[in-house]
Amino acid sequence: MELALGPLLFNWSAERIEHFYAEIADESVFDRVYLGEVVCSKRMPFLEPALVRSADRLADAGKTVVWSTLALPATEREQKLTRELADFDGEIEINDMSAVYARSGRAFTVGPYLNVYNEAALAEMLSFGCVRLCPNIELSLDATAHLHRVSPTLPIELFAFGRLPLALSGRCYHARAEGLHKDACQFVCDKDPDGRTIATVEGADFLAMNGVQTMSHGLHVAAVQVSSLRAAGVTALRLSPHNVDMLAVAAAFSAFLSGRIEAHELLSGLSGIGLPGPLINGYLYGAPGHMAMPA
Amino acid sequence: MISAIVDGALGFAPLRDIVFLAGWPLEHRLTQAVRKLAERRPELFGRLGRFRTAVYILSPNELPFAFRLMPDATQATVRIVPAKSPGPSSVRISGPLATLIGLFDGSCDADSSFFSRAIVVEGATDAAMALHNTLEAAELKPSDILGLPSPLSGSFDALTGILLPRLAHVG
Amino acid sequence: MSVKQQKLELVCPAGSAAMMRAAVEAGADSVYCGLNDETNARNFPGLNLDAAELPDAVRWMHNRGARLMLAINTFARAGGVAAWQEAVDTAAKAGVDAIIAADIGVLAYARDTWPGLRLHLSVQAAAGTAQAIGFYVQTYGIKRVVLPRVLSVEEIAKLVRAVDVEVEAFVYGGLCVMAEGRCALSSYATPGSPNLSGVCSPPESVNYHQTGASVAARLGAFAIDRFEPGEAAGYPTLCKGRFVVDDKISHLFEDPVSLNAMDLLETFRKIGVAAVKIEGRQRGKAYVSRVADAFRQSIDAIEAGQSTAPFASLLDGLAEGQRETAGAYRKTWR
Numbered sequence: 001m002e003l004a005l006g007p008l009l010f011n012w013s014a015e016r017i018e019h020f021y022a023e024i025a026d027e028s029v030f031d032r033v034y035l036g037e038v039v040c041s042k043r044m045p046f047l048e049p050a051l052v053r054s055a056d057r058l059a060d061a062g063k064t065v066v067w068s069t070l071a072l073p074a075t076e077r078e079q080k081l082t083r084e085l086a087d088f089d090g091e092i093e094i095n096d097m098s099a100v101y102a103r104s105g106r107a108f109t110v111g112p113y114l115n116v117y118n119e120a121a122l123a124e125m126l127s128f129g130c131v132r133l134c135p136n137i138e139l140s141l142d143a144t145a146h147l148h149r150v151s152p153t154l155p156i157e158l159f160a161f162g163r164l165p166l167a168l169s170g171r172c173y174h175a176r177a178e179g180l181h182k183d184a185c186q187f188v189c190d191k192d193p194d195g196r197t198i199a200t201v202e203g204a205d206f207l208a209m210n211g212v213q214t215m216s217h218g219l220h221v222a223a224v225q226v227s228s229l230r231a232a233g234v235t236a237l238r239l240s241p242h243n244v245d246m247l248a249v250a251a252a253f254s255a256f257l258s259g260r261i262e263a264h265e266l267l268s269g270l271s272g273i274g275l276p277g278p279l280i281n282g283y284l285y286g287a288p289g290h291m292a293m294p295a
Numbered sequence: 296m297i298s299a300i301v302d303g304a305l306g307f308a309p310l311r312d313i314v315f316l317a318g319w320p321l322e323h324r325l326t327q328a329v330r331k332l333a334e335r336r337p338e339l340f341g342r343l344g345r346f347r348t349a350v351y352i353l354s355p356n357e358l359p360f361a362f363r364l365m366p367d368a369t370q371a372t373v374r375i376v377p378a379k380s381p382g383p384s385s386v387r388i389s390g391p392l393a394t395l396i397g398l399f400d401g402s403c404d405a406d407s408s409f410f411s412r413a414i415v416v417e418g419a420t421d422a423a424m425a426l427h428n429t430l431e432a433a434e435l436k437p438s439d440i441l442g443l444p445s446p447l448s449g450s451f452d453a454l455t456g457i458l459l460p461r462l463a464h465v466g
Numbered sequence: 467m468s469v470k471q472q473k474l475e476l477v478c479p480a481g482s483a484a485m486m487r488a489a490v491e492a493g494a495d496s497v498y499c500g501l502n503d504e505t506n507a508r509n510f511p512g513l514n515l516d517a518a519e520l521p522d523a524v525r526w527m528h529n530r531g532a533r534l535m536l537a538i539n540t541f542a543r544a545g546g547v548a549a550w551q552e553a554v555d556t557a558a559k560a561g562v563d564a565i566i567a568a569d570i571g572v573l574a575y576a577r578d579t580w581p582g583l584r585l586h587l588s589v590q591a592a593a594g595t596a597q598a599i600g601f602y603v604q605t606y607g608i609k610r611v612v613l614p615r616v617l618s619v620e621e622i623a624k625l626v627r628a629v630d631v632e633v634e635a636f637v638y639g640g641l642c643v644m645a646e647g648r649c650a651l652s653s654y655a656t657p658g659s660p661n662l663s664g665v666c667s668p669p670e671s672v673n674y675h676q677t678g679a680s681v682a683a684r685l686g687a688f689a690i691d692r693f694e695p696g697e698a699a700g701y702p703t704l705c706k707g708r709f710v711v712d713d714k715i716s717h718l719f720e721d722p723v724s725l726n727a728m729d730l731l732e733t734f735r736k737i738g739v740a741a742v743k744i745e746g747r748q749r750g751k752a753y754v755s756r757v758a759d760a761f762r763q764s765i766d767a768i769e770a771g772q773s774t775a776p777f778a779s780l781l782d783g784l785a786e787g788q789r790e791t792a793g794a795y796r797k798t799w800r
Binding site for chain 3: 071072073074075076079082083096097098099100101102113115117118119120121122123124125137138139142143144146147164166167168169170171173176177196197198199200201202203204206207209214216283287288289290
Binding site: 338341342343344345346397415416417419420421422423424425426427428429431432433434 | 481482483484485502510511512513516668669670672673674676748750751752
């Protein structure tokens with residue numbers, strides 16, 4: 001089973017990003033690395049040169065590089081960027097229907113932001129050129145298994161580590177929390193390399209904000225028996241970058257997939273590396289996403 | 296308009312007259328009314344789904360008693376219970392009498408009443424919502440319940456014939 | 467494409483046949499409703515139409531010269547697609563004027579099975595760009611798109627010019643602050659998924675707890691809001707609650723307001739919007755009567771070259787949290 005590093009969802013500095021991907025290129029066990037800004041197009045101009053250099057370095061190190069589209073392109077500039085990416089000759093991951101149209105039949109990965117919840121929708125996507133599926137985070141492992149039974153040869157990459165991308169808005173919550181307008185946001189989301197925790201009025205940590213995106217407070221971990229993952233057609237696990245030692249996270253998953261450690265050892269190992277929230281997995285079992293079911 | 300009727304009725308009939316009504320004959324009458332309705336309009340109770348066996352306490356602010364309803368079609372029961380100790384229930388819905396009545400016959404917007412905190416829902420919100428949605432769809436008139444001739448004369452008749460049966464189908 | 471100005475079509479919600487009739491009697495041109503199952507995005511207990519009621523409802527509407535649309539706008543469950551296909555069959559056989567759908571699997575089935583059936587793209591598809599809308603027009607032959615509520619008026623004007631399909635915009639009622647159909651907040655906290663089961667912040671997960679004088683509204687395990695005495699309380703819809711960030715309590719996502727774009731009706735007509743939509747299938751006859759009446763009079767006033775100002779007060783007291791906003795239609799919202 002492959003390991004994939006999902007697109008970075010947080011607003012890290014260009015230097016930080018380049019350093020991060022250099023490490024991933026040189027030292028990590030990842031097979032695939034997704035690059036590109038998914039959350040907010042305003043971050044792009046600062047990051048693009050660093051991402052392009054990172055792509056070269058990752059490719060030189062033998063990693064498969066995939067470019068991800070924005071999840072909610074709205075402005076003309078965002079639509080233009082999405083169209084340009086859809087025209088790209090290399091591998092891309094699509095996170096908005098507008099790019100499916102612009103891709104006009106060439107191969108792409110269906111990202112977790114697309115609403116492919118059932119076999120009928122998947123059949124449509126396959127007809128448009130889908131060659132790989134990262135299921136929507138709401139899908140249970142049973143639902144994914146059903147999609148696999150209907151399309152047994154389709155590679156399936158499961159969102160397996162990280163805060164869950166739960167919602168997107170036209171409004172920026174980082175800007176709103178700082179009393180700023182989205183159009184003059186001062187890029188305040190760069191203060192929170194893992195997103196900023198949102199608590200309830202009773203003091204329980206609940207969600208996390210990341211600019212226009214709302215995420216889970218907990219970190220979703222697919223510490224499911226490898227045999228169950230295989231039975232559901234999972235061919236790769238996607239780890240979402242966080243402000244922790246991602247090399248260690250990748251190594252732990254690698255050990256888990258190869259059978260060197262058990263699910264509970266993976267979980268206890270991850271708990272010790274300073275994650276921003278508790279470990280959760282409810283969605284995989286068809287339960288509310290915040291829940292942590294026994295491994 | 297319903298509010299006007301209720302206000303008028305209350306104007307003629309002091310609280311003690313309503314209290315006087317509390318007791319088994321009224322319970323029996325209301326219970327029979329709901330069961331007859333179930334025979335005539337079974338689809339309404341189908342709409343309630345699993346909430347047919349939910350227990351509803353409907354508690355008008357102005358009254359010392361409340362109505363305890365289990366709307367299980369031809370097995371339905373309506374009891375009159377003390378407002379302060381109505382016994383176990385799925386949900387309690389309290390508010391001004393006129394608002395409660397308007398709420399359940401659809402002449403009054405439930406969400407607005409709730410947003411303004413005119414009514415208070417305690418317990419299973421889904422049960423309250425199911426009952427409200429069902430009555431919204433039902434288009435019941437007083438005569439649907441008791442088959443009373445209309446228009447009714449006299450304040451006492453107006454009260455028993457319009458007000459209480461409406462609460463009965465709340466009920 | 468050139469913009470064709472036309473009289474705005476008033477599209478109103480119905481959670482029952484009774485509410486549908488109330489909407490038309492108050493001036494709705496069209497009514498949308500759902501079936502009482504997980505195929506529609508307002509899957510609340512006691513709400514919606516039974517499949518058996520639909521033919522009569524269609525007949526009643528057509529006799530009144532009104533149109534009935536059926537919302538089949540959740541995403542079909544893996545392995546359970548047949549239920550959504552049956553809903554499409556039910557709609558087509560009953561002769562509804564359109565179905566409103568979001569799932570590409572459902573749209574494909576409707577296109578292939580019922581070629582004459584008019585397809586509207588639900589707001590749940592969150593198609594807010596010319597490219598996304600173009601995709602649905604080209605692939606599924608949709609005749610109308612219901613726009614996401616995250617666009618500004620300026621963006622809508624550009625969009626209407628750029629697409630070759632009717633545009634329908636929400637003008638009143640509950641406001642989603644997240645991109646619709648792309649929001650998993652409710653399913654994170656509760657068993658209710660808007661996309662999969664058609665419920666957001668489901669009532670069976672709602673609990674109110676009186677603590678002293680204040681009332682806490684909880685959704686599943688999480689307190690979504692707390693109300694002090696005399697404060698207007700809201701149903702604890704997750705994105706309308708109060709939360710704590712950096713020790714500050716606020717309506718982080720959205721204030722408990724509802725959308726009211728009556729002031730923008732004339733603009734919508736001018737930029738070529740074909741239909742305006744009222745939210746609130748769950749809100750009942752009294753609500754739809756008042757809102758349909760207010761918007762009917764406003765639309766007629768615009769056609770007569772008059773102001774809509776006299777009709778604003780007809781909506782007093784209906785709003786969630788008793789307050790209204792023009793939402794994302796005005797860019798300052800962001």
